[in-house]
Amino acid sequence: MTTTAPDGPRDLPPTATPYSVVVPTIGRPCLADCLRALADAAVPAPRAIFLVDDRRDPACPLDLTAAGPLADRITVLATGGRGPAAARNAGLRRVATPWVVFLDDDVQVRPGWGALLAHDLAQAGPGTAGVQGRLTVPLPDDRRPTDWERCTAGLEDAAWATADMAYRTGTVRAAGGFDERFPRAFREDADLALRLMGGGWTLARGTRATLHPVRPADRWVSVRTQRGNADDALMSRLHGPDWWMRADAPRGRLPGHLAVTAAGLAAAGLALAGRRRAAAVAGAVWAAGTAEFAWARIAPGPRGAHEVATMLGTSVLIPPLAVLHRALGSIRHRRAAPWEGPA
Numbered sequence: 001m002t003t004t005a006p007d008g009p010r011d012l013p014p015t016a017t018p019y020s021v022v023v024p025t026i027g028r029p030c031l032a033d034c035l036r037a038l039a040d041a042a043v044p045a046p047r048a049i050f051l052v053d054d055r056r057d058p059a060c061p062l063d064l065t066a067a068g069p070l071a072d073r074i075t076v077l078a079t080g081g082r083g084p085a086a087a088r089n090a091g092l093r094r095v096a097t098p099w100v101v102f103l104d105d106d107v108q109v110r111p112g113w114g115a116l117l118a119h120d121l122a123q124a125g126p127g128t129a130g131v132q133g134r135l136t137v138p139l140p141d142d143r144r145p146t147d148w149e150r151c152t153a154g155l156e157d158a159a160w161a162t163a164d165m166a167y168r169t170g171t172v173r174a175a176g177g178f179d180e181r182f183p184r185a186f187r188e189d190a191d192l193a194l195r196l197m198g199g200g201w202t203l204a205r206g207t208r209a210t211l212h213p214v215r216p217a218d219r220w221v222s223v224r225t226q227r228g229n230a231d232d233a234l235m236s237r238l239h240g241p242d243w244w245m246r247a248d249a250p251r252g253r254l255p256g257h258l259a260v261t262a263a264g265l266a267a268a269g270l271a272l273a274g275r276r277r278a279a280a281v282a283g284a285v286w287a288a289g290t291a292e293f294a295w296a297r298i299a300p301g302p303r304g305a306h307e308v309a310t311m312l313g314t315s316v317l318i319p320p321l322a323v324l325h326r327a328l329g330s331i332r333h334r335r336a337a338p339w340e341g342p343a
Helices: 030-041 065-073 084-092 113-123 147-157 169-174 188-198 221-239 254-272 276-298 305-332
Strands: 019-025 048-053 074-078 099-103 128-136 164-168 202-211
Touching: 019 030, 019 084, 030 065, 030 113, 048 065, 048 084, 065 074, 074 084, 084 099, 084 169, 099 169, 113 128, 113 164, 113 202, 128 147, 128 169, 128 188, 147 221, 147 305, 164 169, 164 202, 169 188, 188 202, 188 221, 221 305, 254 276, 254 305, 276 305
Parallel strands: 019 048, 019 099, 048 074, 128 202
Antiparallel strands: 099 164, 128 164
């Protein structure tokens, strides 16, 4: 729906910086909570909200009921499953305000968010391209967090995460927007930040707060996330091997996964060649590496039967899959050139 935003008490006061909001979504139930929180806390309100429907085959229109008084400011755009980077670019093209705030559909802005956003934007100097919100991931009070919950909690320290990131509209457009070669919600935000900082801009952390609940996931979610290793290969191609430090990103365990995978392959090859003693040594190295990885994930967790079984099974699968996805990404992106914007 596209309508003209009405005047009212939620509108921006004359001294506040006008802004718009872009939210990519695949229609998850959490979208309602995102819109409801925005309706409650976005005071002063955005001039426009671009809700980008990135479902491949939408069975029905998105439900905007939870947006309440902000529903008339929403424009729904469709991108047909091209990924969050392309979805954000679609919204960015429609923004007509000096600043654009990118939110994910699984976050909930906190009370006072709008006023604190106005403060953040007012404090941004002329050389500041973007201001990040402060993310909080709620964890259980009655038990230790699971591996997936701890992984999500890492977003609290993530730099330049577009779960809540405000950018100068013209600056992001001049940089080409988000690189659509990143197909997942992974690394596309760090890539944009590095391009902007490489162009002489600074990025800041603001005062506004946003809640990022842990989304429901099955026991194999950590296996599927290994696809992100292909995106890391693209990051290395575009920004060099030290991009981790400049993006303030954790290095991960890929070197260890390489060693464990190599030991496993060596054990299998030596066994087939009839070299039993050497195969046993290589197999022991594989087993020790796999056990260390599994325990590193089990020890800080709740250690229930389901969690332990999940960690044991996935710790066997993750190292070779991480290596495979990294190799495939290196091949796929071996000639990747700097991003210049959507074709």
